Amino acid sequence: MARTQLAAAREGTITEAIERVAERENRDPEFVREQVATGQAVIPANRHHDALDPTIIGREFATKVNANIGNSETTSDLETELRKLHTAVHYGADTVMDLGTGGQLDEIREAHLDHSPVPIGTVPLYEAVKRAGSPEDLTPGLLLEVIEKQAEQGVDYMTIHAGILAEHLPLTDGRTTGIVSRGGSIMASWMEAHGEQNPLFQVYDDICEIFAKHDVTFSLGDSLRPGSLADACDEAQYAELDTLGELTRRAWEYDVQVMVEGPGHVPMHKVAENVERQQAVCDGAPFYVLGPLVTDIAPGYDHITSAIGAAMAAQAGAAMLCYVTPKEHLGLPEAEDVRDGLAAYRIAAHAGDVANELPGARDWDDALSEARYDFDWREQFRLALDPERARDYHDQTLPGDNYKEARFCSMCGVEFCSMRIDQDARDAGEMEHLESTTDLESSPAAEVNLPPVGTHESGSLPSLEDSESSTDAAEASSDD
Ligand code: SF4
Numbered sequence: 482m483a484r485t486q487l488a489a490a491r492e493g494t495i496t497e498a499i500e501r502v503a504e505r506e507n508r509d510p511e512f513v514r515e516q517v518a519t520g521q522a523v524i525p526a527n528r529h530h531d532a533l534d535p536t537i538i539g540r541e542f543a544t545k546v547n548a549n550i551g552n553s554e555t556t557s558d559l560e561t562e563l564r565k566l567h568t569a570v571h572y573g574a575d576t577v578m579d580l581g582t583g584g585q586l587d588e589i590r591e592a593h594l595d596h597s598p599v600p601i602g603t604v605p606l607y608e609a610v611k612r613a614g615s616p617e618d619l620t621p622g623l624l625l626e627v628i629e630k631q632a633e634q635g636v637d638y639m640t641i642h643a644g645i646l647a648e649h650l651p652l653t654d655g656r657t658t659g660i661v662s663r664g665g666s667i668m669a670s671w672m673e674a675h676g677e678q679n680p681l682f683q684v685y686d687d688i689c690e691i692f693a694k695h696d697v698t699f700s701l702g703d704s705l706r707p708g709s710l711a712d713a714c715d716e717a718q719y720a721e722l723d724t725l726g727e728l729t730r731r732a733w734e735y736d737v738q739v740m741v742e743g744p745g746h747v748p749m750h751k752v753a754e755n756v757e758r759q760q761a762v763c764d765g766a767p768f769y770v771l772g773p774l775v776t777d778i779a780p781g782y783d784h785i786t787s788a789i790g791a792a793m794a795a796q797a798g799a800a801m802l803c804y805v806t807p808k809e810h811l812g813l814p815e816a817e818d819v820r821d822g823l824a825a826y827r828i829a830a831h832a833g834d835v836a837n838e839l840p841g842a843r844d845w846d847d848a849l850s851e852a853r854y855d856f857d858w859r860e861q862f863r864l865a866l867d868p869e870r871a872r873d874y875h876d877q878t879l880p881g882d883n884y885k886e887a888r889f890c891s892m893c894g895v896e897f898c899s900m901r902i903d904q905d906a907r908d909a910g911e912m913e914h915l916e917s918t919t920d921l922e923s924s925p926a927a928e929v930n931l932p933p934v935g936t937h938e939s940g941s942l943p944s945l946e947d948s949e950s951s952t953d954a955a956e957a958s959s960d961d
Pocket residue numbers: 888889890891892893894895897898899900901
């Protein structure tokens with residue numbers, strides 16, 4: 482048996498996972514195999530993750546959205562952590578990163594893997610630092626031990642901060658916001674304390690061997706991503722990117738799948754440049770971006786500042802978007818923040834797919850528009866990206882069942898409803914009538930995009946009850 486999805490694809494084998502993602506994406510399995518074989522797409526699917534429904538991440542496929550969850554020092558219980566997983570999957574996360582740094586890390590990770598239909602990612606460096614007691618006390622051996630244990634548990638992909646090198650550190654001296662990646666700052670402090678090269682870089686080949694054995698996908702961390710517009714596209718960021726390109730090719734030699742993480746904070750006119758540069762330097766390996774935030778001025782609204790950049794990145798070729806919540810830079814997100822962040826990012830991902838004319842992507846838009854023009858309120862709610870919110874907002878002013886067929890809503894009112902006026906004019910023979918034409922159920926994109934929110938079976942997850950009131954719903958999203 483081939484060791485990894487990449488090895489199988491290179492040998493010409495269409496694996497069960499390839500068959501499944503081809504079905505979900507409505508694509509030819511042979512096309513999927515080629516994309517995986519050439520490293521242009523990844524299927525993070527640890528062979529020990531039995532509950533997984535495989536997902537593909539690549540620029541030729543529907544843009545994916547990741548949500549970060551995890552406990553902290555102050556809160557840590559299994560039920561709460563499982564509820565966070567449910568919240569993320571319910572609101573449409575395609576993958577989930579467990580960034581826990583509190584207690585019961587092993588139990589929580591195993592419970593996540595037992596229940597999660599979506600790929601689970603981790604940053605093993607966090608657990609290693611907890612076990613070492615401080616960043617300076619980390620050792621290459623401990624890092625490998627933690628990585629191997631998490632691989633055996635079934636983690637599908639891991640952020641590995643191997644690209645930040647000792648020679649890159651002076652390049653950050655003039656920065657406005659220094660090193661903002663949590664993993665990057667840990668590695669930098671270790672290198673400064675020991676006067677040695679990044680330990681993850683030192684043992685990179687050993688990590689590749691572990692990943693090949695269990696089929697873990699690299700998510701190569703961008704430790705030197707800009708934390709402000711002032712630092713965007715600087716020498717430090719691009720020097721690390723060059724190293725990430727080399728590490729990508731080294732992992733491929735081991736038949737290990739790779740995606741590469743990206744910024745951060747980038748002004749709109751430089752977003753496409755960032756994506757194009759990563760694609761060139763990393764030979765087309767999927768780009769997994771955090772935002773980017775396109776302005777620094779809006780704490781409290783950074784799900785919006787970043788979703789703008791995320792949509793542009795998706796259009797330019799980014800394959801996966803890591804969500805940002807309204808609490809970014811301010812505090813730990815709660816359940817409603819997770820919902821708002823995921824909504825913003827699913828919009829960004831879908832907008833990118835529409836702009837890229839992904840087969841069938843716009844059918845969802847067309848079906849909703851037709852329901853809107855037909856005043857089919859129930860169908861509008863069903864098709865909405867967040868059906869619960871669409872219904873709630875409508876029913877705040879017109880709650881009665883009789884308003885579900887009404888030819889107006891409270892925005893313009895019955896007298897000034899432009900769609901009603903337009904339809905009445907057409908019905909009076911003044912204009913040609915338009916017929917509904919979109920059959921969403923038969924759309925090639927239906928399997929990927931069909932609402933209601935959440936594309937994955939979540940029946941095995943704990944109830945969502947009380948999640949709305951739970952605090953500490955997810956870890957801060959940018960600190961990986
Ligand atoms: S009242 Fe205005 S917003 Fe509401 S359905 Fe009619 S045109 Fe649309």
